[in-house]
Amino acid sequence: MSSAAAETKSQVAAIGEKYKYGFVTDIEMERAPKGLSADTVRYVSAKKNEPEWMLEWRLGAFKRWGEMKEPSWARVHYPKIDYQAAYYYAAPKNTPLKQSLDEVDPKLLETYKKLGIPLSEQMALAGVAVDAVFDSVSVATTFKDKLNEAGVIFCPISEAIRDYPEMVKQYLGTVVPVTDNFFATLNAAVFSDGTFVYVPKGVRCPMELSTYFRINASETGQFERTLIIADEGSYVSYLEGCTAPKRDENQLHAAVVELIALEGAEIKYSTVQNWYPGDENGLGGIFNFVTKRGDCRGARSKISWTQVETGSAITWKYPSCILRGDGSVGEFYSIAIANHYQQADTGTKMIHIGKNTRSRIISKGISAGKAHNTYRGLVSVLGKAENARNFTQCDSLLIGKECGAHTVPYIESRNPSARIEHEATTSKIAEDQLFYCLQRGLGQEEAVALIVNGFCKEVLQQLPMEFAVEAQKLVGISLEGSVG
Amino acid sequence: MLEIKNLHVRVGDKDILKGLNLTVGAGQVHAIMGPNGSGKSTLSYVLAGRAGYDVTDGAILYNGENLVGMPPEERAAKGVFLAMQYPVEIPGVTTMMFLKSALNALARARGQSEMDAIAVLKAVRKKAATLNVSEEMLKRALNVGFSGGEKKRLEILQMALFEPKLAILDETDSGLDIDALKLVAEGVNSLRSPERAMLVITHYQRLLDYIVPDRVHVLSNGRIIKEGGKELALELEAKGYEQIVKDAA
Ligand SMILES: Nc1ncnc2c1ncn2[C@@H]1O[C@H](COP(=O)(O)OP(=O)(O)OP(=O)(O)O)[C@@H](O)[C@H]1O
Ligand SMILES: [Mg+2]
Numbered sequence: 162m163s164s165a166a167a168e169t170k171s172q173v174a175a176i177g178e179k180y181k182y183g184f185v186t187d188i189e190m191e192r193a194p195k196g197l198s199a200d201t202v203r204y205v206s207a208k209k210n211e212p213e214w215m216l217e218w219r220l221g222a223f224k225r226w227g228e229m230k231e232p233s234w235a236r237v238h239y240p241k242i243d244y245q246a247a248y249y250y251a252a253p254k255n256t257p258l259k260q261s262l263d264e265v266d267p268k269l270l271e272t273y274k275k276l277g278i279p280l281s282e283q284m285a286l287a288g289v290a291v292d293a294v295f296d297s298v299s300v301a302t303t304f305k306d307k308l309n310e311a312g313v314i315f316c317p318i319s320e321a322i323r324d325y326p327e328m329v330k331q332y333l334g335t336v337v338p339v340t341d342n343f344f345a346t347l348n349a350a351v352f353s354d355g356t357f358v359y360v361p362k363g364v365r366c367p368m369e370l371s372t373y374f375r376i377n378a379s380e381t382g383q384f385e386r387t388l389i390i391a392d393e394g395s396y397v398s399y400l401e402g403c404t405a406p407k408r409d410e411n412q413l414h415a416a417v418v419e420l421i422a423l424e425g426a427e428i429k430y431s432t433v434q435n436w437y438p439g440d441e442n443g444l445g446g447i448f449n450f451v452t453k454r455g456d457c458r459g460a461r462s463k464i465s466w467t468q469v470e471t472g473s474a475i476t477w478k479y480p481s482c483i484l485r486g487d488g489s490v491g492e493f494y495s496i497a498i499a500n501h502y503q504q505a506d507t508g509t510k511m512i513h514i515g516k517n518t519r520s521r522i523i524s525k526g527i528s529a530g531k532a533h534n535t536y537r538g539l540v541s542v543l544g545k546a547e548n549a550r551n552f553t554q555c556d557s558l559l560i561g562k563e564c565g566a567h568t569v570p571y572i573e574s575r576n577p578s579a580r581i582e583h584e585a586t587t588s589k590i591a592e593d594q595l596f597y598c599l600q601r602g603l604g605q606e607e608a609v610a611l612i613v614n615g616f617c618k619e620v621l622q623q624l625p626m627e628f629a630v631e632a633q634k635l636v637g638i639s640l641e642g643s644v645g
Numbered sequence: 646m647l648e649i650k651n652l653h654v655r656v657g658d659k660d661i662l663k664g665l666n667l668t669v670g671a672g673q674v675h676a677i678m679g680p681n682g683s684g685k686s687t688l689s690y691v692l693a694g695r696a697g698y699d700v701t702d703g704a705i706l707y708n709g710e711n712l713v714g715m716p717p718e719e720r721a722a723k724g725v726f727l728a729m730q731y732p733v734e735i736p737g738v739t740t741m742m743f744l745k746s747a748l749n750a751l752a753r754a755r756g757q758s759e760m761d762a763i764a765v766l767k768a769v770r771k772k773a774a775t776l777n778v779s780e781e782m783l784k785r786a787l788n789v790g791f792s793g794g795e796k797k798r799l800e801i802l803q804m805a806l807f808e809p810k811l812a813i814l815d816e817t818d819s820g821l822d823i824d825a826l827k828l829v830a831e832g833v834n835s836l837r838s839p840e841r842a843m844l845v846i847t848h849y850q851r852l853l854d855y856i857v858p859d860r861v862h863v864l865s866n867g868r869i870i871k872e873g874g875k876e877l878a879l880e881l882e883a884k885g886y887e888q889i890v891k892d893a894a
Contacts, residue, residue, distance in 0.1 A: 592697070597735070601751075603750045616737055618736075
């Protein structure tokens with residue numbers, strides 16, 4: 162076994178404490194002045210050395226945002242967010258883009274190590290490239306060379322704006338329009354950084370692409386912007402892992418992810434979201450308001466979302482697929498776990514526009530403690546979508562008596578040839594299952610983790626191998642203290 | 646090894662065991678027979694520590710230690726194993742995965758080192774072959790869609806793997822065909838040893854032809870009403886419970 166793999170393994174094995182990622186790295190930060198104004202937008206844009214057109218785009222978004230209202234339809238409750246009380250830009254001081262890992266602040270590397278990310282050259286062996294976003298600036302990008310050879314562009318979006326402006330202009334905001342929703346518009350105005358991926362025609366990306374996000378500075382919102390374009394006949398698998406340190410105050414995270422699959426292309430996007438969920442009493446935790454959407458723009462293209470959502474105090478997230486190309490396929494595999502006072506309102510939208518489009522939704526919601534977990538989904542078949550097919554399965558598992566599970570499926574069909582199937586179940590961990598496990602020597606928490614992992618199996622199977630292991634552990638950890 | 650004294654057990658608001666006494670020495674195999682609803686499974690659950698089975702009086706001494714109030718997983722670590730009358734299904738968890746988790750949980754609790762996947766696989770395969778548990782079964786979700794007989798064979802496989810000190814078999818023979826019955830009996834017999842005690846609950850004398858018990862107890866209405874040697878099973882078969890209960894009164 163390579164040392165990187167061994168390292169990862171031992172770090173994963175070490176995940177055992179309540180919230181392993183609750184540490185803060187002491188690095189000097191450079192921040193924008195507190196609050197949000199056109200000047201904040203200009204500050205962020207200037208920090209990124211952005212061209213004029215980008216600043217205009219941001220300012221346009223900011224103007225629209227001022228006219229918008231925060232949505233209130235989701236089944237989540239939280240105190241009013243004071244958008245003027247946060248910082249919108251924070252970056253480690255003195256960190257221009259590094260060419261090699263040796264140049265990176267060892268403290269940062271230490272952070273990654275604690276996160277269990279072996280950000281070392283050996284990762285090539287594991288076939289993963291990491292574009293690590295530390296708060297707002299991408300500090301280290303690896304494996305550029307190997308990707309360059311294949312013609313794959315994988316870089317911070319700030320860099321793409323400077324180096325590939327035509328491509329960015331062509332695609333940015335075409336899947337999630339600037340004015341899509343309150344949080345997406347806010348993101349458009351102040352996004353700090355994020356990832357850009359372009360896979361050329363016919364290229365199968367030679368490795369899994371992986372980005373770890375981490376919110377470090379206090380009181381900063383994290384506004385990622387990701388744009389992935391898979392050109393005709395190409396394939397890419399992208400992994401996103403997120404963690405944030407423990408803090409008493411709530412932090413806002415409003416990311417936007419846009420995926421574009423052209424003819425015959427396939428994008429697989431996997432997320433393991435483990436932002437700080439708050440403590441047992443509901444203090445602190447990330448507010449996670451995210452807009453993720455994929456556009457199957459070409460015929461026979463495919464976009465597959467897989468998410469394991471165990472963190473955040475509030476999750477508001479609906480990774481969706483616009484099935485525009487004929488014969489295109491959209492998939493959504495989700496595990497959402499809410500424990501203690503966490504609130505999750507998540508699901509997907511499958512918009513069938515092209516003929517013979519297919520979508521598949523498998524959602525596993527687990528609620529424990531006093532948490533509330535809502536699946537909210539839309540399957541929409543437009544008039545020209547002949548022979549559209551959807552299969553939806555929503556399973557909810559309740560642990561304890563004080564939590565709640567809610568399923569809100571919306572179905573609209575304007576084409577009589579559509580076939581839409583929806584199955585939903587709600588169950589509890591049966592006492593006899595628990596007893597059976599205990600009788601065989603498993604502890605309470607281990608038994609619950611095992612049973613819940615079994616419940617989630619169909620979704621866990623969708624994750625790339627290394628992440629599946631991590632996700633399984635997370636399932637167990639996030640349910641600690643939920644029984645007994 | 647096991648000494649049950651004046652055991653009273655309540656489930657919900659119903660008294661089910663009403664002063665049960667039973668002693669099983671190390672190395673012995675005892676059979677428990679009794680009519681439906683007499684409390685046999687209740688006894689097995691209480692020994693294993695299932696929640697909801699409240700001991701209202703009496704004691705369960707296991708190697709001198711009272712088990713009452715001890716969590717089930719601790720009892721398992723101390724060597725108590727219950728082959729259940731109705732093994733439970735756990736969807737999505739492969740049988741192999743379950744066996745590995747249980748083996749390692751027991752190893753941890755017993756202060757032994759854990760086994761890696763390959764070691765577990767080897768150990769399981771060896772025992773599985775003798776019990777005719779197929780490779781395919783090990784890959785399927787635990788007990789999900791298993792036939793009655795397959796579930797029972799898997800229980801015995803677990804018993805063989807976990808090497809308990811006190812094994813309770815609750816109607817492991819029901820649902821088994823004749824060949825499987827022999828396999829299971831052989832499995833049980835091969836585990837007989839001077840430091841291991843077994844409690845075999847059954848309705849059928851036939852099982853006791855294969856697993857010859859040291860003692861046979863008749864449980865009726867929450868109490869042991871009669872006990873004897875292996876010939877008691879034959880007597881039961883001839884007379885039926887009604888007569889035995891009358892005789893005992
Ligand atoms: N949860 C419960 N609530 C009320 N009564 C119960 C409960 N569980 C068991 N009982 C009752 O306790 C009695 C003993 O049940 P038990 O399962 O121990 O019988 P058994 O001897 O194993 O019977 P069988 O031979 O049919 O397996 C029965 O009358 C049963 O209905
Ligand atoms: Mg019974």
